[in-house]
Amino acid sequence: MTAGPLAPPVRRLLVWRHGRTEWNAHGRFQGQLDPPLDDEGRAQAARTAPHLAAVLHDQDVVLVSSDLQRAVDTAGALAPLLGVPVHVDERLREHGLGSWEGLTRDEVAERHPGQYEDWLAGRPVPGRGGEAQAEVAARALAAVADLPRAATAVLVTHGGTAGRLVEALLGLGLEHKRIFGPLGNCHWSELAFQASGWRLMRHNLYVPAAGQLEGGRRPASDRGSFPGPSATDVPDAPRSGATPEEAPPAPVEDADAAG
Template sequence: MREFIVEADGGSRGNPGPAGYGSVVLDGATGEPLVEAAEYIGVATNNVAEYRGLIAGLKAAHALDPTATVRVRMDSKLVVEQMSGRWKIKHPDMKPLAAEALRVFAPGQVTYEWIPRDRNKHADRLANEAMDAGKRGEQWSPAASTADLDTRATRQGTGAAASAAVPEPSGPPGDATAGAARARAALAGARGETGDGREAGGAGAPAAAAAPTSANAPASANAAAAAAKRIASSADVRAAKNVASVAPDLGTPATFVLLRHGETPLTPQKRFSGSGGSDPSLSDVGRHQAERVAAALALRGTIQEVVSSPLARCRETAQIVAARLGLGVTVEDGLRETDFGAWEGLTFGEVRERYPDDMNAWLASPDAEPTGGGESFGAVARRVAATRDRLTEAHRGRTVLLVSHVTPIKTLVRLALGAPPESLFRMELSAASLTALAYYADGNATLRLLNDTSHLR
C-alpha cells in the first residue's frame, strides 16, 4: 500500500486577520514532493487556517491515491491532538472543520504527528506566500513559490532521495517574461491545471491540486513534480519573482497574549509578592477570575500554546485556562516575578517605614536592589528580554498565552515601546488582566492591548 506524508500549516496576520494555509504531499518512501496546495482565505484565525491547510493536504493526497495511508505532520499541537482524539474539540468554528478532515479518508488510514516548527518550513512558507498573494489582491500561484529549498531539506531527512541533486539548467534563462511563463506552465502541470490557471479537476478538486485521470496518475504526478522542481530551482523562477517586484514581507508575527495571574490572598492587600516569598496559591476569587479568562479565550479561539511562570499562582491560573482550551502548559522560568528580598509580604507603606533609604534608591534607579539582596528592575529586564527572544524564536507566527506577573509583563510592554524604566510605575496591571504584544521578524514589536479586564465584568 502506498504511503503519503502530508505537511500542513496555516497562519493569520492579526489572529483573526488576513489568513492563508499551505500544505504539501510527499511520497512516504522517498520524501519527493508530489503536490503543493496553498490559498488565501480572507480574515480568519490561526486555528481555522491550520485546519483548512490540513483539509487541503488530505484532499490532495486522496486525489492521488484514495487507498494510500497518510501520515500528517504539523507543528500545531492543537490540531494534532484534536484530530488524534486525545483532546476534545470545543470551539464551534473547529468542529465542522475537524469533521470535514475526518471524512476525506476512511477511518484508520490517517495518523497524526506533531513536529517542531523548524521541520515544517515547506508548508509554513506556502502559507506565508498565500497570505502575501492575498495582500496583493491575488490568489497563490506555484510559479511564485520559493519552497524548493525547504523541499530539498525535507528530502535529506527522508532517505532514498537524499542524494538526488536537482540539476541547474544550463544556458541563458531568457527574458523575465518568458521565464515567468515557463515557470507557470511547468508548475501548473504539477497542479493538474490548464495553461490559463483553471483547475483541470473541475470545481470539486482541492485548491492547487487536481485528481488523477488514469492509473498512471501517481507516476505522472511524480514526473510533473520533478519538472516543477527543475523550474523552481532555475533562474526562470528567479526571473518570475523579479516580475512580481513585491516588497519583502516580515511574515506572521509571534503574538504573545500576556495574562497576569488571578488574585491571591495577598493581592487585595497590595503586598509585595515576588519569587522570594511564600509563593501563595490563588484565592477563591482568583480561581473564579481564571475561569472567566478561560471562557473568554475559548470564545476567541486564537491561543495555540500556553506558557507559564513556575510560581504556583501562575501555574494554577495557566492550568485552568489550558484545560478549557484543550492545551498543555509549558513552564518557563524566565517569566517568574521579581525577587523582592526582605520586602516580601510587606506593603509599600511598611517598606517605606522600615527601609526608607533602600525604597528611595529603588524608586530612583533600575539598578537598585530591594533590601536583602533582591532583584533589581535592571536585572529583571535583562532576564525578561532573553526570555522574550527565546520565545519569539520558538513561536514565530503563532499566538501564545504567557501567564506571568506584574513586573515581567510591564517590562515586556516597556521594552516593546522603548519606554524608560520609570514607566513601570505609570502602568496599571490588574489581576487576571490581558495584554497583547506582537513581535515581527525585523525585531520590531507592537502593543495591541493593555490591561484588558472586560472578561471579568
C-alpha cells in the first residue's frame, strides 16, 4: 500500500482573481505590468469581500496576495472584514508575457504575426520572452507549500497564475490542459485537500452586481462566468491536433488578457 500525498499546510484554498482593470476591459495583455483596478474592479472587490468574509466567518484564515497592486488592492477589501493582515508573495504574480505585455491582441497580431500564429495554433511562442507555464506553476506551488498553517488560505492572484496553480494542484498534464475556463475578474475557485490529494470543489464563482441577473440575462458589459481564452493558456510544448479553434482571438468584451 502506498502512502497518500504529503499534507499541505492548509486544507482549503480559495484562489481569487483580482478585480477588473481598464486593460482587462480593453483586452490588453497585462502580464507583470501593473495597471490599477478601474471603477468596476473596485466595485467588484467591494461587493465580493463581504460574501467571502461571511463564508470564512470564524475560520482560521491566512490571506496572501500577489505583489502587483491590482491584487493587493483586491485583497485589501477583504482583510479588514476578516481581521487579518495581507501577506504579499511575489510568487503569486501574473505569468510574465515578455514583449506582449501592454499590447492588445490586434497589436500583437500586427507587430508579431509569427508569434501570434504560433499562439493561435497552440504552439510554443519563441521570441516572446517572459515565462514558461511550468515556471509559473512551480513558483505558485512553492508559495502554497510555504503558507503558514491554517484551516484556509485565500490566495489573491491573476488569471494565468490561477489557472496554472489549479492545474498543478490537480496534477493535470498537457493532455488535460484547458479543461477549466480561466477565472473572470474577481471570480474565485475553491479547492479542498483530502486523502487522495487536492479536489476542485467549486470553480469561477462570483458575486453579481445588484440587478445584474434581471430577466435571466447578464448585461453585455459583464464578463460573466465564462470569460474567453487567455494568452497564458498556450502550452509550453507542442500538442498533436492543436488547432486555431483552441485559442481564437477573443472579442473585446470577453477578452481574458492576462492579468
